[in-house]
Every structure is written in C-alpha cells, then in structure tokens.
Amino acid sequence: MIVRARVLHPGRGCGPTTALAPVSFWGGVGADGTVVDVHHPAHGTSLVGRALVMETSKGSSSGSSVLAELITTGRAPSLIVVSEPDSVLVSGCLAAAEISGDRLPVVQVTPADLRRLVVSPALAVDCARVPIGELTAVEEWVPD
C-alpha cells in the first residue's frame, strides 16, 4: 500500500504502527516517550520508534517543547502521520532540527487514508529532501 501525503516536516523513518487518539505531548507524554495521560486510552504505551498515526495532537502548544526534547534525546516516534496540519508538532520538529540536526518526518494524509494506514503493521516515509508543503508518500513497511 502506498498513500500520497503532504510533507509537514522533512525526514526519514520507519517503524511499527501505533494508532493513537489525539494526545497532548505536554502533560500527556512523559520524558521516556510513554503516554502518561491517565485519561488517554493508550495510557502506558511507548511511542518510542513508532510510526505514530493520529488525526492531530491536542492540548497545550507546549507539546512542541516536549516533542523537541523527545527528538533530541532519541525517544521520539520514528515518524508521524496526521490528517490535520499540526503546527504544534511541526514547530517541535523544527526546533529539534535546529539544535540537534535530528529530523523527524511528519506527513499529512486525508482522513480516509489515515483510516487505511492504521491497519498496516508498519510504515515508512522518506521525505528527507522534500520541502514542507510538497508531496511525498507513506508506504507499508516490511521489515527485513
């Protein structure tokens, strides 16, 4: 399966899929990359190295700082697929890229495609050289 996507932040990554209801990274995801929001259905789930699929993040705009910290400490998801143009996640990615050079890919797909991607066991994105706003693709990833 290949799905067309719009680049929100360039990067390259692959990992097992984790479908998530909207989460606030600030207050909702701990420093170890685990969902710590006790009211969230995925409470206790680690997002480290995961292909995160969710409509959008929610809650505090300080989620950008939390995501930046996760990226620079190597505890971030490997890629993020959203169906809304999430500027909180992207500003965290932009800040992390400035201070550490680590680039977490974030792409936007249609709501229908988001529902299709959720059933893929693993996903891959390679848009390291694609500018923000341009088109790329999300592929089902088959580990070697």
Add this chain to the structure above:
Amino acid sequence: MAMRVVTGVARVTGATELIDVKCVHIDSCLFHRRSGIDFVGKLVDAGARVRVPTTNVGSVNLRRPERPARSPDMEHVNPLLGYLVGQIAGTGVPVLTGLGGVDGVRGAGADDAGPVGSSRAGAAAVPTEDDLKALGAAAASSGGVALFHIEGVTPECGRLSDVCDPATIPTTVLTTADLVRAQNELTTATPHACLDAICLGTPHASLAQLRRIARRLRDHDRTPRIPIWVNTGRYTADALAADHPADHAALVSAGVRVVTDTCTYLLPRLHFDWRVIMTDSAKWAHYGPGTMGVQVVFASLEQCVQAALEGGP
C-alpha cells in the same frame, strides 16, 4: 534560524505571506529539560534580539524564584546519606544496609516517604568508589565517622551479621524525607542569592569525575556564566592532561579553575568576594560557611554544571 522556524510553520498552515506585527507572545517557554534551554541558548549565542514588545510564559516566578536545587537529585544521595550517618553515628562505627542491592533499609518506623534504599523501584544502585568517597567524607564532616561498614559493598561485610549482632544494635531508618531535611540543612543561602562560584571536587575529584564535568561542558558548547572551581590531586590533573587531552581542553576552554592538592574552602584570602557558593559536596557545604563565611547551595554535579552554564540555580 528564527526565519526557518517561522516559514516552516507558515507552510504547514498554508499561509501565503507573512505580515508585520506590533507585538508577540512566545509560547512553549516552560522548562522541559535541556532542549528548550539549548534552543534559546543558540539564539542568544547568535546575538538574537526581539524587535517588538514580547511576552512569554515560563514555569518559574521570576520575581520570587524558587530554587530547583532545593529538591535532592536522587542520583546524588550519597553525600546527603553520609551527612545524616555522621549526625547519627557521631564517632561510632555505623553499619549501613540497603545500599548494596542486598535488601531494603531495615528497621521499623519508616514514614510515608518510604525507605531510602528502596526509593528506586525497590533496589538502590550499588555505590561506586566515588559515591563511597562522598559518603565517607560527609559522615566524617557532620559526625566523626572514621570507619563504616556497608552490607554487600565493603569487603568485610558480606552480611550484616559479619560485623555486628543485628538484633542488638540500635537501628535508624533513613527516608527520602530525611534526605530533604539534609538538603535543606546544607543549603544555607537565601532564596534570592546570586551564585559567585561553583566548587566541585571535595574530596579530590577522580579522573572519572573530571571527565564527567568535561563531558557536561562539551555537551553544551557554551562558556559557563559562573566560574567553576575543581579540587583534584596533582597526579589526577596530570593524568587528565596526558591521557584525555580532549577532556582537558574542554575544562581549559570553559575556564574551569583546577586547584590541586588543597581545597577551595581553605583559600579564603583568595576569594574574599565570595558570598554564595554552589557545591556537590556535603563536606564542602558543611565546612564552607565556617571557614569562608559564605552561604551554600547544595546540589548534584549535574545541577552545579547546569547552574554554571545558565548563570544561576
């Protein structure tokens, strides 16, 4: 850098042009560990200035700041433990349990905070040589402890029963509440006090500790705003320069003052202008106020280096 972030977010949201603004609120300036400081630090180091009236939200009340260093760093409990052990044991010979991964601190009377030995997932980390050095120096400062046993750690004390009759010796349980009390007793500085210097390496810093300081400084690649002083032995200082030139260079370029064969609190005439000192040593914290008339903030090595880089605790 700032423009890359602005235009990046603009493209995500589908903006077609930028407009002039009269004022700005910068969001997400709460402290979320290092990346936030690094991000702002990079802007500051590049000479960035705001061009319009700007506000932000922070996690610290700048007019009445509380010091994070008031909370003990649970990776840095050995000096505090030593300080408490010295208070309790006086000139006696204390026997410590719960530090060697054998079992928890024993005895009755633990309060809600739980015993120290089980503060991290039921098993305390086995102390390193540097930990034991800090513990012993502190116990010999607050008390008169010349000898101590630690079950499962010091070689003569595999089991408690090797060195005493566990049924008859008086037992005290130390809890995290005790560590907080020790931290508060060792921190004598008033909340608004500005730091004049950071004093590390009491007792003399080992090669590993010198390298740890160097690594912390290299990680940040920024000149400390508060001077760092380190005591070490002359042979250790020589070994650092000879065998680890990169670490040595990091200390030199950060302006770290390496004092060999003595302690900074023994040099009062050199530092007549010192008022407030931050240290990772319970021994220094114990003696400094008396020998130098200074106020002290006790913190872990990491907190000390962080404070030096940031210009305050």
